Amino acid sequence: MLWAALLALQGVCVGAAHGMQHYPAAWGHYDVCKSQIYTEEGLAWDYMACQPEAVDMTKYLRVTIDPPNITCGDPPETYCALENPYMCNNECDASTEELAHPPELMFDFEGRNPTTFWQSTSWKKYPKPLQVNLTLSWNKTIELTDDIILTFESGRPEQMVLEKSLDQGRTWTPYQFYATDCLDAFTMEPKTVNELTQRTLLDIICTEDYSRGYVWKNDKTVRFEIKDRFALFAGPRLHNMASLYGQLDTTKTLRDFFTITDLRIRLLKPATGATMVDENNLSRYFYAISDIKVQGRCKCNLHANTCVYDKGRLGCECEHNTTGPDCSRCKRHYHGRAWSVGSYLPIPKGTANICEYYSCKEIAMICCGDTTDIAVEIPLKCSSGTVKVRTGTIGPLQKHPEHQPQKETTRVCDNAMLRCQNGGTCHHHQRCHCSAGFTGVLCERARCSGGECDGQSSGQDPLLLLLLQPMILVFLLH
Structure with missing residues (x-):
């Protein structure tokens, strides 16, 4: 008997584990x-993609x-029952707590x-028409992870x-239409979510599944089916989440479909x-x-x-050197990559795509995308994208403790604005002392004689450097 009981218990555990394997969390x-x-x-640090836990957003x-x-x-006001116009014993009175029906009771x-x-x-x-708009607002972008469910105490x-x-x-854009007769109400052919495919998942449909008039025991709910739509990519038991994740990563319209800041329920x-x-018993309808x-x-x-x-207010506690209510931009000084x-x-684990601490290596380039307090800007290109030349004064760049120092290929003078190139060193803390074979304010040019150069050019645009030299000299004189 004990052995049989253990085998039965093992079967239950295996069955439960099997079920959990086939019903993972949706995201x-x-x-x-x-x-x-x-x-x-x-x-x-090893960085990973991360997201908050799904919760009851109401x-x-x-x-x-x-x-x-x-x-x-x-x-x-006194109300009658929909199924029996002569049973009128429901009272609503806003001045009496036991008889009041305020909006917050939809979320208690x-x-x-x-x-x-x-x-x-x-x-x-x-x-x-008896029409009501119920608007649910979060003042924050949220992602839906399960079906939206409305439970009606009256008839649906x-x-x-x-x-x-x-x-x-x-x-506003429609999510779904509901009617007892879709063609008559919205001039739309009725459909169910089960008729959707991967190609038509974003279609707006009208369904007649949730619009029966009378209140039956198990027919009080109206749904907007999220998981059935997930299943079009992840399989009926949501076991192939990699497929869904791949679609969400690469298809912005799909991500936006499950993303909202507000919902509106239009009761028509x-x-x-x-x-x-029944015009003689209008208290039945509400x-x-x-x-x-x-x-x-x-x-x-x-x-x-x-x-x-x-x-x-809701707000993300941003990681990965990002900031903003949705972590949708890089923090100041972290524009080393877009x-x-x-x-x-x-x-x-996913891919974090962190914002990286920048280290500008071009002439007088500051902030690699951070344009704060820039007096004069000249756009250039560097490895991290378009950056700005600043001609004003700044303090020395600070290294962030989470980041290892970058190996510099040029020396930096004490004013943090001048970078001597091609092995040049700072002379008297403000001028470049060039190594053999190079010349120029920044040692940026190979020294040439007889039409041949002793060294290789640094790769800078000579016209750009020619334009920048007067500004650099003015800065050094000050």
């Missing part, structure tokens, strides 16, 4: 941004109801008895649109449960939502593993 872990490793030169949103007086209770802890919910006024102004709407914004609500027609509205679920994470461009909520979003690939 992987990527929870570490960097770690220290030993190299031949000693301790060094904890951090602000909700707006439009029109603002559409919430029930002022004045108090579910499981209470009786159920808490937001509720609109009834359709007492029929035939004027017969017509509804879910919309998204990527620019703090300035512009309440459940009626029939083809005709909207009521008991719960909204939005699972996601702060978008940090794979440069942070923590997102904090401070003073009513900013880039991190990459999920190769799995499991």
